[in-house]
Amino acid sequence: MDRGVQAVERSRHQERHQALSRLSRRYTLMLSAVVGVLAGVMAVIFRTILDSTELLRGTASSGLWERYHYFGAIAVVLCTSILGAAAASLTQMYCPEAGGSGIPHIKAVLVTARPMRSARIIVTKLGAGVLALVGGMSLGREGPTVHMGGAIAALFSKGLHLPGRTQRHLIAAGAGAGLAAVFNAPLAGFLFIMEELRREMSRGTYGNALITAVSSVAVTRMLIGSDATYSLPDVLPLPLKDFPVIILTGLAAALVGRVFNDLLMRTTDKGFSGKRLTPGWNGALVGALGGVLIFALPEVTGGGHRLTHDLLEGRLEHHDFIPYLLLLLCMKLLFTVLCYATGVPGGIFAPLLTMGAILGYMLGDGFALIAPGITPSPARLATIGMAAVLTASVRAPLTGVVLIVEMTGQYHMLYSLLLASFVAYAASEGMKTEPIYEALLSRDLKHDLTKVSADARVLEIAVEPGSLFDRRQVSKIKVPEDLLIAIIDRGNQSLVPHGTTRLEAGDFLTVVVGPNCPNSDMAEFLESARGM
Secondary structure, three states: OHHHHHHHHHHHHHHHHHHHHHHHHHHHHHHHHHHHHHHHHHHHHHHHHHHHHHHHHHHHHHHHHHHHOHHHHHHHHHHHHHHHHHHHHHHHHHOHHHOEOOHHHHHHHHOOOOOOOHHHHHHHHHHHHHHHHHOOOOOEOHHHHHHHHHHHHHHHHHHOOOOHHHHHHHHHHHHHHHHHHHHOOHHHHHHHHHHOOOOOOOHHHHHHHHHHHHHHHHHHHHHHOOOOOOOOOOOOOOOHHHHHHHHHHHHHHHHHHHHHHHHHHHHOOHHHHOOOOOHHHHHHHHHHHHHHHHHHOHHHOOOOHHHHHHHHOOOOOOOOHHHHHHHHHHHHHHHHHHHHHOOOEOEOHHHHHHHHHHHHHHHHHHHHHHOHHHOOOHHHHHHHHHHHHHHHHHOOHHHHHHHHHHHHOOHHHHHHHHHHHHHHHHHHHHOOOOOHHHHHHHHHHHHOOOOOOOOOEEEEEEOOOOOOOOOOEHHHOOOOOOEEEEEEEEOOEEEOOOOOOEOOOOOEEEEEEOOOOOHHHHHHHHHHOOOO
């Protein structure tokens, strides 16, 4: 009788636990929708400010040139120099982690290696980001929007005093919602969370990511329209005879991605930001260069949206077209690297897409002279180049391919985009090109010795299928100093780990991280639980 009563009580306890879990998931999904709406509103605000100020800059620049000629040009250069100096100085003084795209910082926050000063990040991204982008720096608006999406999610979840694991889920979802909103691409935002931010493969993560991406794009479309970013007509799939040129485009993209990543890592190292020059002076010099380029080569300034659109529609003309495109590619790459190295807020997604479009169009023109019968049109090869270069640098092929499809509306190009991205991915792996966001995060964790907290931190880590932890004994896992695996949750069981305990995919590890655990070692430990 007692055993029967105990069995009934256990059954009731399991039912109550399952009901609470379902309620918690539903509550989290509702919070995810709110985070998506907030991220979408922030993306629209940021875009509206930038569109207005960039239009004002273009009008003022052309007006000063027409009226005062060289004196007007000098005035523009002085203004862009002041804007660059102000953006770099404000970022460094008020919130240094708001510099750059912010994606490496989001990744560090998700592994608790960095704090999230939400209000400071939002204010700095809005203020200094607008100053830098209006000044003509070759940076995109997507990085700041992603960072602000994660910051809004952190601010929202901290205000509700949510558990740490739920907060991290919402921060990742908010970052993906920012990407989805800025490109009007909900599936790309969803994949960005899973592929780039490397969240664990669970129903809760999928649900949060999808709902935030969809809700942020819904807000964006209600406020500024539902057209695709480039609104190109769909085209028929490319024939098999064109595949050799597509493969060569992927190889060329891998080379561009390697050069870009290497230059970016070298110029953003401690030596560039300099013992001789302050961030303000670096910003002033690069801002002045941007002012000169506004008149000398305006196509390479800004994020590159207009140039990309012209290439995809085949509207860009020049008497020496291939040398001109090569000049644009080299200058866009170099100027983007210099702008990012100043530490002002701004992303590299948009410049990478522009570099890919230039590369693809240039190869299309070149191969058409050699083998016109097997070469796609330059505009279609420009679309393929966008996905390939983004994949080569960032190493997130699914995000890149789906992003291009959603931005252009050319769904029949899917296989060609996948082929070029696969070639670029494989070639980049062969050249041992480290993904740019991983490289930036790794460098920051190794060089920055500051601690997030003097107290111990408690994390929950999911063991994913195919990870280094899957089917391995605890004693054979490399555990960093001052880090302890305290509890293993497996189904409805909670296990105290021993050296012979074998981890399994689907386990949740409760890990205690002490203040003496190096952030870089902790980040490496967390990555080992991710799927390969």
